[in-house]
Amino acid sequence: MTGLGALIRLILRRDRVLLPVWILISAVLPATIAASTARLYTDQAARDAFTHASMNSPAQLATRGVIYDASVGGLTAWTLGSSGALIGGLISILLVIRHTRVEEETGRRELLSSGVVGRHAPLAAALVVVLAANLLLGLLSVPGLVANGLPAGSSLLFGLSSAAAGWCLAAVAAVAAQLTAGSGTARGIAFATGGVLFAIRSAADSGGVGWLAWLSPFGWVRLTRPYAGDHWWVLAVAVVFVAVAGAAAFALSARRDLAGGLLPTRAGPAEGSLGGAFALAGRLHRGTLIGFTIGFAAVGGMIGFSARGLDTQLDTRALRQLAETIGGPGAGVADVFFTFILYVMCQLVAGAALVSALRARTEEAAGRADLLLSTPVGRLHWALGHLFYAVFGPALLLAVLGGMAGLAYDGGLLRVAGATLAYLPAVWTVVGVAVLLFGVLPRLAAAVSWSVLGLILAVDLVAEFKLAGGFVLELSPFVHVPALLLGRGAPAAALLWLTALAAALAAAGLVVLRRRDLAPSS
Amino acid sequence: MSTAVRAKGLVKTFGRARALDGLNLSVKTGEVHGFLGPNGAGKTTTIRVLLGQMRSDGGEVELLGGDPWRDATELHRRLAYVPGDVTLWPSLSGGEVIDLLGRVRGGLDPGRRAELLDRFELDPRKRCRTYSKGNRQKVALVAAFASDVELLILDEPTSGLDPLMEAVFNDCVQEEKNRGRTVLLSSHILSEVETLCDRVSIIRAGRTVESGSLADLRHLTRTSVTAELVGPAGGLARLPGVHELTVDGDRLRCQVDGAALTPVLTELARAGVRSLTSQPPTLEELFLRHYEGSAR
Incomplete structure (x- = not known):
């Protein structure tokens, strides 16, 4: 892990604009949604009517899942939970691939690795930054939610649920980055995996097969039930997933060559047909x-x-x-x-x-x-x-x-x-x-x-x-x-x-x- | 003999920096011309002007009888270029790139292509993203050597090749020369230029400091002489054109200007010679002399 600190500073330096913007927008968004929910549905009757309509719409069930509680907090968590996880997960995937596989593909990693940088340090640095950013945006969203009159404990759980979803997809990306030599393919594998995990959650909620949602990080982000009973222990499921996938990524990384992938690179044609x-x-x-x-x-x-x-x-x-x-x-x-x-x-x-x-x-x-x-x-x-x-x-x-x-x-x-x-x-x-x-x-x-x-x-x-x-x-x-x-x-x-x-x-x-x-x- | 490349008083500025500052270059048709200079001397900038990728700010330039800026597309039918830092399309295979470049240049000789792939030991099925720098260079070299063109412009083409491949490269350039093609070879690898080039131009800080055949340039420099003598050669120190003379017992070393060789040998013969080595200047020494005191 030699050089971990230096690599973390390098990532922070390279993304010194992107990271704060992403964290800030993601931290402010929940409070905005809570405020507009409170404004649009002023009484319990309006919220109940909305909930009833939404829960009868397969499209809403597929994209956002089940509303556990028709309170302002419950609706906010529902609006943002699954789709927020999608956006956070997307950015986490892009960041992890950018600081691992892209670095190797362009040969910049070779330059660094010839210096004093431990074998696992680059992957560890990327994960540390992305996990910390997710945690930070989750924690920073809490004060805004509390300011809108929502309970502090549930708000913290909601913030941590969003962070956990980002963590899971960062871990997926860490594994994908070990598989192929090309960053484009690695990104594709991570996105496809994310897509399948989202589809599992979609199918679970719109198809009425509730238990399926337990197989997907997009399910866990809702199953913690913030503002609707607060099942804190569900966070542990996500943490175990991140630990297992992270360990797998490091194990795979140890078994392959620098700039190489686990999956063989497909050979191209020996002769070309491009005419101009x-x-x-x-x-x-x-x-x-x-x-x-x-x-x-x-x-x-x-x-x-x-x-x-x-x-x-x-x-x-x-x-x-x-x-x-x-x-x-x-x-x-x-x-x-x-x-x-x-x-x-x-x-x-x-x-x-x-x-x-x-x-x-x-x-x-x-x-x-x-x-x-x-x-x-x-x-x-x-x-x-x-x-x-x-x-x-x-x-x-x-x-x-x-x-x-x-x-x-x-x-x-x-x-x-x-x-x-x-x-x-x-x-x-x-x-x-x-x-x-x-x-x-x-x-x-x-x-x-x-x-x-x-x-x-x-x-x-x-x-x-x-x-x-x-x-x-x-x-x-x-x-x-x-x-x-x-x-x-x-x-x-x-x-x-x-x-x-x-x-x-x-x-x-x-x-x-x-x-x-x-x-x-x- | 006609001229393939002629540049006179070429000037190119980038903001306040003068990359080319009155550069002259003349490459005769059918010769291999070495274009020498340290990094940052203006070699690549000159080549980019010759390729019509940049417009010079002053001076005259002519390439294969045309204007490299105005007639770029027409002139490019008759030349092939290998950049110093070859970047290729990551998702294409080496073979696809070779054939693409060959096609746009008007077709390449399939037999020659196969032969070159073999000699350079290049696997054309690999994706360009997986090639090392040397292999990317080989892709560009194979495409250039297999094309039917009059002029090859090679910008430090061997910087990523191992010594074995350098030898293959040298053979290829020799073959191109035998076919009557003109080669402009920019380099800071001196042995390469020494083996391959008929004439060289040496540039420094955007100016041509020397141009001519290697023999011409050797006139300008000193031969190093080491001798074991029977008796003392006391007169040597007084001869004009003798430098850095050191005597250690009966052993003597000195640097001698080309014009002073005859009197030096006469003086040595008078003292009686037991053994004698004289070495022509390597290009390394030529270079060192030109860049002596050039620390800017």
């Missing part, structure tokens, strides 16, 4: 695009399914008022919330499109573009190969998202798919900004592009709740997309000028790209 830059771009984008397509199809289906029962489930006076504030007079609660969720999902599609749009920059930064562009492949040709996927990728994703949502929601397939695809020009605008930055400020393109998307998200959130108006709103391309489901019309003009804007931004970026020096990151 477009074919290469296709190969590089293919995996990500397939993954996103499956993901958005699943999410679309889930959204549509969940939205089915919303009109009865959310039928309170407060919510009807909120719906009318957002959607205008006479707007249905379900349509409003459906529109809002689609809106958020479309911004996630913009995130996926940004990954594709910045791929060319990734290639340039890694130095791979140097090699390819020393051949007769021209810069424009090369960049267009990647841009193709940033333009048509999101079209596919939106179509799949809207299509699946429309199929599952009884609001009509074409109506929903059309409303979703209407966001395509707004997504393209984000892509256009990224391509412009790739041309003009290659070294900052990724950081600035993501910041721009983050800013757009913030503007949209402000817009959605009518907290600001006028000029600020005009800054987000998404605000200009008409909400077709709410019967707001005149789409053609806004969609056309957004498309034109996106095309102009991208064209400007490509023109500059042809005239500038290539800029690898080293």
Whole structure:
């Protein structure tokens, strides 16, 4: 374990922004949910009605599980328990893989291991940081919950339950990181395992096979029953799981070579069939695009399914008022919330499109573009190969998202798919900004592009709740997309000028790209 | 003989740093040209200008009769490049990368490809993410040597190869030369340049400090002479062009300028010689002389 302290400091240094942001948001979220639950369902009758509706919705049972108690605390723990664990688990998986397998794959670990670093220190350091972060966000959420009038003991149990779920998935990732040489595959294995564990919990609650939930960390986070009897001992189940999986990870790590995996790396073809830059771009984008397509199809289906029962489930006076504030007079609660969720999902599609749009920059930064562009492949040709996927990728994703949502929601397939695809020009605008930055400020393109998307998200959130108006709103391309489901019309003009804007931004970026020096990151 | 690469007074600045500061380079068609300099001297920057990846801020540059910036795509049909730090696509196999590079360069000779894979002992089925630095270099080298091009631009191509593979590399460069191809070989490995190159250019801090054949450059430097003498050679110390003379009993060592060799040998013969070794300067010594006092 020599060098453990130094490695922990290295991880903290590298994630000095990400970790605090994640911990802070996760610590504040429970209190926000508790406050809004208390505001929306002011009396026990409203909470009982909501609970009754939710427990009759298979979609709610599948995504969030069983409500054990119709109190403000009970509903807060239900709202956040399973889905909070999903988000915390996702981030924990990403962090553990990032500081173990990615380090080995890039050869940086080799550099460190040749110094005074013990064999198990890197894995131990990653786990220490991620487990500590989960514990911290769990503990930090307690004061906010108590401030909302919830009992301190149950709040602590709720915080620790969330932490325990993060711990379990971090341990899953620690094992996955030992299995394969490629970090992408390791990440995939960890996500798939997480997905199966979530599905087990889903099946348990929606299928009425309650005991199944005991097999999944997503079950344990609810089975501790915070605010509903407080079964503290369930935490021990999670701790045992983490101990066993952690020990397995260290044992596997001891049995393999540095940079090697336990599973053999599949050999590739001895001869290639890639005929040029477009074919290469296709190969590089293919995996990500397939993954996103499956993901958005699943999410679309889930959204549509969940939205089915919303009109009865959310039928309170407060919510009807909120719906009318957002959607205008006479707007249905379900349509409003459906529109809002689609809106958020479309911004996630913009995130996926940004990954594709910045791929060319990734290639340039890694130095791979140097090699390819020393051949007769021209810069424009090369960049267009990647841009193709940033333009048509999101079209596919939106179509799949809207299509699946429309199929599952009884609001009509074409109506929903059309409303979703209407966001395509707004997504393209984000892509256009990224391509412009790739041309003009290659070294900052990724950081600035993501910041721009983050800013757009913030503007949209402000817009959605009518907290600001006028000029600020005009800054987000998404605000200009008409909400077709709410019967707001005149789409053609806004969609056309957004498309034109996106095309102009991208064209400007490509023109500059042809005239500038290539800029690898080293 | 025509010129494959000609650069005159090349300037490239990055902010306030001058990476190239009036660099001259002339590579004749059909020769193997060594491009020597310490790390940070501007070798890679020069190559990036030649490949049209960067535009120079001043000076003239011509590559295969064209403008490397304006005619980049056309010129790239006629050259192959191996970067100093080869990064490849992690999910592709080595064979796929070789064939991709070969195809975009206009096709490669399958027989030559197989032969090179064999000689470099490279497994083309492995994924690039699992290759070591040396193996990634081999992928780029096989793709370059198997392509039908006029000019090879190799940027420190052997920095990850073991000595056995270096020998294979040397053979390959020799074969390319015999086929009439031009090779620009940047290096700081001196023995490599010494065995392979017809002419060399030595650069330092973005400027060319010396250019010519190895024989030309040796004129500029000193031969080291060690002799065991019968009698004293007292006149030696007074001869111009004799440096670092040490006498230890009947043994004598000194450094002699090229032009002073004849008078030195005459003086030694007069004293009577029991044994004599004279060593031509290695490129190492050439280098040391050029970078003496260059600590900036």
